[in-house]
Amino acid sequence: MAKSAASARRFWLFKSEPTSFSFADLLRCKGQRTAWDGVRNHQARNFLRDEVQVGDGVLFYHSSADPLAIAGICKVVRAGYPDPSAFDPSDDHHDPKSDPARPTWFVVDVQAVTAFDPPVLRTALQADPALADMLLLRRGSRLSVQPVTPTEWRAVLRLANVREGAA
DNA sequence: GCCAACGTTGGC
DNA sequence: GCCAACGTTGGC
Numbered sequence: 001m002a003k004s005a006a007s008a009r010r011f012w013l014f015k016s017e018p019t020s021f022s023f024a025d026l027l028r029c030k031g032q033r034t035a036w037d038g039v040r041n042h043q044a045r046n047f048l049r050d051e052v053q054v055g056d057g058v059l060f061y062h063s064s065a066d067p068l069a070i071a072g073i074c075k076v077v078r079a080g081y082p083d084p085s086a087f088d089p090s091d092d093h094h095d096p097k098s099d100p101a102r103p104t105w106f107v108v109d110v111q112a113v114t115a116f117d118p119p120v121l122r123t124a125l126q127a128d129p130a131l132a133d134m135l136l137l138r139r140g141s142r143l144s145v146q147p148v149t150p151t152e153w154r155a156v157l158r159l160a161n162v163r164e165g166a167a
Numbered sequence: 168g169c170c171a172a173c174g175t176t177g178g179c
Numbered sequence: 180g181c182c183a184a185c186g187t188t189g190g191c
Contacts, residue, residue, distance in 0.1 A: 015189090041174080064189055122190085140172040142188050 011148040012052060013059040013136055014074075014110070023060045023071035026112050033077055033111035036145075037085045038093040040105060044145035049080040049106040052145075057167060058110055059148060059156060061136065062119070069119035070156060073167050078109035113167060116160040130155035 014036060016022070026034060039045055058074040082103035085091040098104035125131050135146045148156075157167055 017189090068190075139190080140188090141190095142173060144188090 009055055009057065010051070010053065011057045011059070011150060011153040012047070012076075013061055013070075013146050013148050015061045015063045015144040017064045018062045018071075019065070022062065023112070023115060026060070026072075026074065026110070027115065031111065033109055035078075035084070035107040035109050037083050037107045039083070039107070039144060040093060040095070041142075041144060044143055045104075045106055047145045047147070048108050051147075052076055052080060052108045054079050057113075057148075057153060059153075067119065068122035070116060070125070070160070071119045072115040073113045073162070074110040075113050076108050077111045080106045080108055083107045114160075114162055116162070120156060120159045124159050125156070128155055128159060 018024075021034075026032060036048070039048060054076050056076040058076060059070050060072050060074055061070050062068060082100070083093075083098075083105035084107075085093045086095040086098040086103065086105040087100055088094055089096075093105075095104060122137075125134065126137055131137065131152055134148070134152050135141055135143065154164065157164055
């Protein structure tokens, strides 16, 4: 039986500054999983709340870093739920305007799948014709949760020498 | 350090 | 609703 479009696995790219939270940090988390919290942009929030589903693949990108690179792959292990950090006055991402009864901000949980060794450098992405239209590479692209096409996903795995079955 | 690209804020 | 000022992101 053919898979319905609604259940097809989708792919994403999540950005993180490694000085704040790196792929190595994720590997040190219990169960190598964590809530992807602190997203405070409405477009990214909409993806987390409405689109990202359990089983989806995630490219973990290190932004504002040296080197700029995709550090590895995660998978989504829990779909969108309210971001607890928004309700925590001691958290850097606290948002007093977010009402627990009607939360503004959302997270998903991700779990590490594979570290890229070596990481796939931004320069390698830029050199790959299959990635010419990748959102990440567009000038001024700031979206911290962004969709990745299946073609782009496969191209990144190829650059990383990771078999698709392993991701 | 520079600058493009946004997003937010606040006066009107 | 409009828009200027300002702040942030993030690559170069």
